[in-house]
Amino acid sequence: MPIFRNPPRIAPAAAPREVVFQLYLRVARYGFRKHAAYRAAAVAGAFTNTVFGILRAYVLIALWEARPGLAGYDVAQAVTFCFLTQAFIGPMQVFGGGIELAERVRSGDAAIDLVRPASLQLWSLADDLGRAAYLFLMRSVPPTLAGAALFGIVVPPSPAAWGLVAVSVVLGIVVSFGVRYLLALSACWILDDRGLQQVALVLMMFFSGMVVPLRIIPGWLGALAEALPWAAMVQVPADVYLGATDVPRALAFQAAWAVALLALGALLTRAARRKVVIQGG
Amino acid sequence: MVRTYALLAATWMRAAAQYPASLVMLTAGSFAANALDIAAIWIIFRHTGTLGGFTLAEVMFLYGTGGVSFALADMLFGNVDKLSRHIRAGSFDTMLIRPASPFVQMAVDRFTPQRFGRPAQAVVVLWLALAELHVPWSRAWMIPVMILCGTVIFTAVFTLGGALQFLLTDAPEVANAFTYGGSTLTQYPLSVYGAELVRAVTYIVPLAFVNWQPGLYVLGHEDPFGLPHWLRYAAPVAALTLAGAAALAWRAGVRRYRSTGS
Amino acid sequence: MEAPRTPETVIELAQVGRTFTVSRRTGVLRRERRVVHAVRDLSFTVRAGEFVGYLGPNGAGKSTTIKMLTGILAPTAGRISVAGLDPARRRTALARRIGVVFGQRTTLWWDLPLRDSFELIRHLYKVDRVRYRERLDRLTELLGLGEFLATPVRQLSLGQRMRGDITAALLHDPAVLVLDEPTIGLDVVSKAAMREFLRDLNAQQGTTVLLTTHDLGDIERLCRRVMLIDHGRLAFDGTLDDLRATAPGETSLEAVVTRLYTRDRLFQ
Numbered sequence: 001m002p003i004f005r006n007p008p009r010i011a012p013a014a015a016p017r018e019v020v021f022q023l024y025l026r027v028a029r030y031g032f033r034k035h036a037a038y039r040a041a042a043v044a045g046a047f048t049n050t051v052f053g054i055l056r057a058y059v060l061i062a063l064w065e066a067r068p069g070l071a072g073y074d075v076a077q078a079v080t081f082c083f084l085t086q087a088f089i090g091p092m093q094v095f096g097g098g099i100e101l102a103e104r105v106r107s108g109d110a111a112i113d114l115v116r117p118a119s120l121q122l123w124s125l126a127d128d129l130g131r132a133a134y135l136f137l138m139r140s141v142p143p144t145l146a147g148a149a150l151f152g153i154v155v156p157p158s159p160a161a162w163g164l165v166a167v168s169v170v171l172g173i174v175v176s177f178g179v180r181y182l183l184a185l186s187a188c189w190i191l192d193d194r195g196l197q198q199v200a201l202v203l204m205m206f207f208s209g210m211v212v213p214l215r216i217i218p219g220w221l222g223a224l225a226e227a228l229p230w231a232a233m234v235q236v237p238a239d240v241y242l243g244a245t246d247v248p249r250a251l252a253f254q255a256a257w258a259v260a261l262l263a264l265g266a267l268l269t270r271a272a273r274r275k276v277v278i279q280g281g
Numbered sequence: 282m283v284r285t286y287a288l289l290a291a292t293w294m295r296a297a298a299q300y301p302a303s304l305v306m307l308t309a310g311s312f313a314a315n316a317l318d319i320a321a322i323w324i325i326f327r328h329t330g331t332l333g334g335f336t337l338a339e340v341m342f343l344y345g346t347g348g349v350s351f352a353l354a355d356m357l358f359g360n361v362d363k364l365s366r367h368i369r370a371g372s373f374d375t376m377l378i379r380p381a382s383p384f385v386q387m388a389v390d391r392f393t394p395q396r397f398g399r400p401a402q403a404v405v406v407l408w409l410a411l412a413e414l415h416v417p418w419s420r421a422w423m424i425p426v427m428i429l430c431g432t433v434i435f436t437a438v439f440t441l442g443g444a445l446q447f448l449l450t451d452a453p454e455v456a457n458a459f460t461y462g463g464s465t466l467t468q469y470p471l472s473v474y475g476a477e478l479v480r481a482v483t484y485i486v487p488l489a490f491v492n493w494q495p496g497l498y499v500l501g502h503e504d505p506f507g508l509p510h511w512l513r514y515a516a517p518v519a520a521l522t523l524a525g526a527a528a529l530a531w532r533a534g535v536r537r538y539r540s541t542g543s
Numbered sequence: 544m545e546a547p548r549t550p551e552t553v554i555e556l557a558q559v560g561r562t563f564t565v566s567r568r569t570g571v572l573r574r575e576r577r578v579v580h581a582v583r584d585l586s587f588t589v590r591a592g593e594f595v596g597y598l599g600p601n602g603a604g605k606s607t608t609i610k611m612l613t614g615i616l617a618p619t620a621g622r623i624s625v626a627g628l629d630p631a632r633r634r635t636a637l638a639r640r641i642g643v644v645f646g647q648r649t650t651l652w653w654d655l656p657l658r659d660s661f662e663l664i665r666h667l668y669k670v671d672r673v674r675y676r677e678r679l680d681r682l683t684e685l686l687g688l689g690e691f692l693a694t695p696v697r698q699l700s701l702g703q704r705m706r707g708d709i710t711a712a713l714l715h716d717p718a719v720l721v722l723d724e725p726t727i728g729l730d731v732v733s734k735a736a737m738r739e740f741l742r743d744l745n746a747q748q749g750t751t752v753l754l755t756t757h758d759l760g761d762i763e764r765l766c767r768r769v770m771l772i773d774h775g776r777l778a779f780d781g782t783l784d785d786l787r788a789t790a791p792g793e794t795s796l797e798a799v800v801t802r803l804y805t806r807d808r809l810f811q
Contacts, residue, residue: 038451040449040451040452040533041451041452041453042455044449044452044453044455045454047454047455047458048454048455048457048458048462051458051462052458052461052462052465053444054478055465055466055474058469058473058474058475058478059325059332059469059471061329062332062333062469062473063325063329063332066328066329066330066331066332067328067329072330097448133427194296194303194306194307195302195303195305195306195307195309195310196306198306198307198310198311198314199306199309199310199313201310201314202310202313202314205314205317205318206317211317211318211320211321212320212321212324215494216324216325216327216328217324218324218327264347285666288661288663288666288667292652292655292659292663295655295659296652296654296655296659299652299654299695370648371645371647371648372648374610374615374645374648375645375649375650377613377614377615377634378613378614378615378638378643378650379638379650379667380635380636380638380667380668380669381635381667382635382637496601536631537616537617538615538616539563539616540610540616542617543602
């Protein structure tokens with residue numbers, strides 16, 4: 001008669017909840033510190049984001065001077081939108097990547113991660129939130145302040161409004177993580193994923209609102225853009241900041257995409273584990 | 282130099298042909314990425330007839346000329362902005378022990394047919410703009426001149442961006458502000474930007490000579506900033522000056538290069 | 544047996560130094576700048592046909608010396624001459640006269656088949672087609688590379704890749720071969736084959752070889768002369784027997800070298 005009916009598991013599910021929480025808090029802290037090692041790169045990124053913010057602001061000002069009140073924004077809101085999009089590049093990782101997992105899949109090290117007694121997805125998410133926190137400080141604050149100094153930007157009216165902005169930004173980061181996690185795991189099945197990454201980048205750039213505000217995209221394309229998950233990363237948090245949207249609805253939209261993408265990610269993780277454990281990678 | 286470049290480019294393309302599927306995806310992807318800029322212009326002109334005092338065809342002309350210049354410079358030499366990656370990986374060392382210019386080796390590194398996509402796209406936009414504009418021959422001679430000068434200016438900017446990475450090896454993104462920033466700047470008429478910015482890109486980093494000053498000549502357009510008229514012919518001078526500065530900066534960078542590792 | 548009777552000097556260093564300025568963050572905005580001497584007051588000569596082992600603990604200045612010899616780094620003090628040229632000033636001309644192999648990284652093109660890499664090197668180094676064919680045939684035969692010529696470099700094993708790198712470095716028939724840890728990571732069989740090849744190259748072609756390594760087996764089996772660098776200075780220069788004589792009580796070369804490496808630390 002076997003002593004253990006099931007093999008003993010040191011899974012975090014068996015551990016007390018606060019221990020699990022502390023584990024992921026620690027992972028997030030390491031994620032923060034890991035990126036803090038690349039301070040020069042972050043400063044350079046903030047500089048580049050600021051330069052692009054200034055260039056794009058001038059174009060938007062010219063457009064809004066020709067068409068005041070376009071998309072329901074006034075000029076000050078349009079300029080603010082422009083600097084917010086640049087500020088979100090770092091934490092939302094608009095140009096892709098940021099998840100170490102992708103390289104680990106390619107090098108085969110992900111096999112170790114997949115059989116670790118902790119959720120790979122939660123581990124990566126905690127790490128990514130740490131990364132986002134650092135990049136928020138280094139790459140979001142400076143371009144926004146530069147925009148405020150050079151052009152003047154609008155500011156949420158109350159602490160409560162700031163709180164909603166914070167919730168919306170965190171949800172945006174989770175949605176961004178959800179998409180990038182799926183892309184990173186796809187490397188388990190697709191051998192050369194550079195093409196896929198390139199396509200993902202184009203979708204992200206356009207449908208997040210980075211290129212132009214989604215609201216001025218005409219017709220069905222605009223409607224489609226506002227319904228896709230990329231909108232939750234830049235356009236929606238920017239609108240929450242500007243107070244230019246129905247906030248509870250906006251947050252619900254972001255939360256729905258976050259849950260859907262994380263669920264899909266969990267399914268894909270399970271498939272990846274099966275592939276690694278049964279087929280040996 | 283040209284022979285070495287052609288030789289290495291052909292070899293890299295042969296290597297890239299080993300992954301045809303990825304090549305197709307990458308080419309399509311980069312084509313779409315560049316199309317985003319055109320999409321932005323199209324969306325803007327859905328909402329307004331003129332931007333900064335220029336019509337859609339005129340903006341497309343500026344986008345097309347600036348775009349062709351940037352794309353040619355990027356295709357031939359844009360890779361030098363990946364210098365910091367090669368320094369950190371140690372592969373710049375191996376370029377230095379070969380009997381060929383490290384600049385050429387950097388520029389041509391990983392040359393793929395994908396690099397032809399961008400110039401092709403800009404040429405199409407320029408051609409559409411010219412079909413609309415009916416520029417008289419008496420002014421059209423400037424178009425090839427400005428594209429050549431613009432290519433030299435952007436090549437110099439890429440080179441300066443690369444040279445900067447000898448110093449800022451950990452922060453290569455700074456170069457993007459000038460290279461891709463310069464490309465973004467020249468996509469729209471400079472009249473949308475502030476007067477100080479325009480003065481800076483006329484007299485300090487001469488990006489105004491890529492397509493703005495000579496473009497005003499071709500379009501027969503008044504200068505909204507009222508800068509001297511002779512500036513319209515000054516693109517070759519600006520291009521040569523910047524190219525000289527870039528060459529000096531690159532040489533200085535190679536000379537004071539400190540290889541990584543022990 | 545073409546070894547010249549009065550061997551000329553092929554490598555000469557006179558009071559060579561190389562400093563690096565390192566800045567370290569000591570506070571939020573404060574930085575401390577420090578000048579580090581990677582190599583200081585280094586002088587030696589290597590004559591044609593010699594096989595010299597260049598030893599030293601990690602961080603002693605070995606790679607810095609190699610990089611200065613090959614023109615990758617310019618010295619901050621002193622004078623260097625390799626194959627009659629100043630490396631930092633005449634880097635391109637020097638490249639045609641010397642061969643360089645880094646054990647830690649390949650100089651071959653990752654995605655290209657070996658043959659294409661070699662063909663490219665023929666063009667870069669402007670090697671005459673007939674002589675190229677002769678040398679390539681000979682080298683592939685000696686190094687057993689024939690069956691891998693169509694394989695992309697990324698698919699080669701470390702040992703195969705290293706043989707490819709050696710071939711690439713020798714296609715233009717250099718007078719001097721500089722090897723930076725060429726046997727690192729190789730298995731015993733590959734290592735033995737590599738050593739045999741290098742010994743024959745030196746003995747039969749008269750190629751001057753300078754080799755850095757941490758593997759004392761390389762030194763024992765190949766080098767008639769050993770130089771040892773420590774803290775950026777030349778700590779020993781002599782024959783293998785001279786080296787053993789520095790520590791008469793020790794039986795293994797390993798123990799002799801360990802003693803030299805830790806010498807100042809004992810006295811400090």
